[in-house]
Amino acid sequence: MDTFIATLPIIVLVWSMTKERPWPAHIALPLTALFIGFLQLFYFQGRAPELAANTIAGLLSVLTPLSIVAGAILLNSILVRSGSQEKLRHYLESVSSNKVAQLMIIGWALTFMLEGASGFGTPAAIAAPILVGLGFPALRVALLTLVMNTIPVSFGAVGTPTWFGFEALNLSEETLLEVSSLTAFIHFVAGFFIPLLALKFVVGWRDIRANAVFIFISVLSCTVPYLLLAQVNYEFPALIGGVIGLSLSIAFAKFGVGLKRVNYTSTNLKKESSLENIVVGLSPFIIMIVILVITRVQQLGVKPLLNNTEVWFQLFDIEVSKALIVSWNDILGTTISWSYKTLYVPALIPFIVTIVLLIPFLKVSFFELRHAVSETGERIKHPAIALVGALIMINFMMQGGESSPMFIIANNLADATGENWLYVASLLGALGSFFSGSATVSNLTFGGIQYGIAEQAQLSVPLVLSLQSVGAAMGNMVCINNIIAVSAILGINNQEGKMIKQTIKPMLVFALVAGILSQIMP
Template identity: 45%
Template sequence: MATALSLFPIVLLIYLMTKKNSVPSFKALPLVALILYVLKMAYFDVEANLVNATVVEGLLTALVPISIVWGAIFLFKTMEYTGAMDTIRTWLNGVTTNKVAQAMIVGWAFAFLIEGASGFGTPAAIAAPILVGLGFPAVRVAILCLIMNSVPVHFGAVGTPGWFGLGQLEGIGPMQLLEIGQKASILHFCAALVVPVIALTFALSFKEVKKNLVFVYLSILSCTVPYVIAARFDYEFPSVVAGATGLVLSAFFAQKKIGLAREEGEVRVANQVSLPALVKASFPLWGTVAILLVTRIKQLGVKPLLVSKTPIMEVSLGSFGDLSLSRSLVLSLQHIFGTDAGWAYQTLYIPALLPFILISSMAFILFSAQKAAVNRTVSESLTQMKKPVMALLGALVFVKLLMLGTAQVEANTIIIGKALAEAMGTQWKFFASYLGALGAFFSGSNTVSNLTFGGIQYSIAKNLGLNPLTILSMQSVGGGMGNMVCIHNIVAVCSVLGLSNQEGFILKRTMIPMLVYGAIVGVVGFIMLAG
């Protein structure tokens, strides 16, 4: 009964968002959050005070994706109204007018680099508007970018899902993390031989993709080969190294027309954008990547300055909790309603103020933007956030309630995970990645999925006599492929593109490559375990 009731809100959510006359996410997500709220107290008998504190924690935590999405929208409105996007479109069309090549350069290689530097769902939010600006249909772009943003995720945000998400487990040190990363890179590599091609067919005709298949695989391999090689030596930078290498090589292959079909009557478009003009116009993009890398590479020592929680001001809000502010502008609320529930917002580290708002402000100055352009950017980006705010608030409350457990009552996520493992038994190796995907579906984060299910996967592997490091690599790869179907990632990319009530439509389509991805991981993982 506990398993059925744990699954009920999830099944209901998927039904509401994917049925013929679908319910928009800004209505469906708050509804299922309310249902789960009632179940937590009425059936699971969790203390009301703790449930209410978790709701507050979820509402506050939603500020993270809300601010990131708004920042991404603001950045691209800035690029549009300062003319920077027109210059970039002209340059890209000068490199190639081939839609398959453009999709691989922006949606695959560039997004690969952004994932390696940032994570937080920013790759789709940054790549998707560029492709729409190149003439791609918005809904198809959303699907393509969500599917593509899976392969680099284990090493996303400079390897956070691995070294933080799995590094908390007892017995998992640097050598184990390196081995997990090596295995995860091979699993992702094998899936990448199929999944990006599927992604392209959602955005373009199969005939068009087939004609340019040589280029597609050159672009795929230009990212994934360096990815696997880098993973042999490091568990933080493979996605950054692979994304940068793949972006340069993909653009080179496209410009030289290597692997691209030549159309009848095709006329090469002269690239009329000078290098200085391109550098200036692309400043919002390379400036964003530069700040993300500088603030996330721990060897540079900048990150601790941005995430320090040492308070400079503390205020008691009575039974509501204890509010504090640190020198790094980390805003924290602890002991909500006298419980262990807490929240922190890293103002300078979350990719919103830095880099999106800072870079946008600098771009206004660099391009001598008129006041009307600035006002339009601000007003349109705020207007575009109205419905997504409701959806994201509902999503994060729902996620926090699913993950809420006590010493007496297991979290719904744990109940579901154990039930799945028990049902699969010795065949678990074929399904381990789907538990990782389920975690990402709940939370929108490979890191959170690993934190939630890493211990369960480790225990299952030990009980079944399977190699724990292989199973943990499958768990983390699953968390990456789960990005395709994660509700709050789907809401985020729809918000950036200004799409309304398309979340269910997108979910039904991204589910297909996610299942294919898991099947490939299951087969390759089986071979690894047998070896």
């Protein structure tokens, strides 16, 4: 009965968002959160103060994804109004007018690099508007970017899901590197399938077959260095793989290697590839990438400054650190806490900083800036409500520790599968990402469960943890937060259920690949 009651809200949520006349996320998620709160209070004997504290934490936690989305929408609006995005479109068309090449360069290689540098939903926030600016349909682009942005995720944000996600397990350096190696290998093999399934959302199989050589060159340009580096390091595989992959993808596309020949529709190619278009079109993204690398790479010394937790001042129970980290510990006398890293969450840095630097360069008028801000406010209203519902729902599902609905589901999955756990271990990681919106949080939440299952069933601990890491990454395809965020950025309304129906298919293919590989890996 406990398992049924714990699973019931998930069933209700999926049904409400995928039925014939689906509820929009800003209605379905808050109602589901209310339903789980009711179950916590009257079935799981959840304490009212903790429910109240989790509600407050959920309301405040929305600042993180919402500020990222708002920053991305504002930047994109300014780029459109200033003409920068149009110039970028001209430049990319000058590299190759082949649509598959454009999708691989932006949707795959650029996304791969940005995930390695930052994570936090930044890749889709940057890449998706570029592709829409190139003329691709918004809904199809959203599906493509959700599926593409999975393989680099285990090593996203300079390896955070791996080195921080499993930190509580106190793994040895040798074990962590083994987890890194196995994780990268599974992603490497999945790289032969997942990008193809992502492309299918936008172009047909005929185009994919005609450009298959370039597609695999672009994929391998990222995944080969990614795999090799993961044998000795778990911070830079995605970042370095993305840099190499993006450079090679542009170079090969420029010379048409492996691409079906497509005639340019423009009558003035020289104008389209002019230095002005290259500089103006790429400058926003070059600035952002430089800022992300400077602020994310530990060795450069800026990252510790942005994460400095030394208290600057305190107001009642709220603390503000010298790095402007706002924290509220022990909300309402519980153990529940909340914090917002003002300088590290990729909103103020890099989006707002980039906008400030670009205003004089792109000659953005006050009138254009005011309208961009107004448009941003309008577009984030419904996503804000949906995200609040999602985050409160997540907190309620995890309330109760080992007696929480989330842990009841996880433990029953383990009991039901026994020694066959390897086949479905990745799905638990995906479940964590589906709810939390973060591969890191999924690893933090379920890493201990996976570790315990591995020991009980006498399975390889590094292998089980690598499946958890892979699952947490592939869960980005169906993650509610990610779907809401990319929909808000692209102006897609009330399509969340339809998107989950579409992205769950490649996610299950990914899980199948991981399950099969788990049987032949050490």
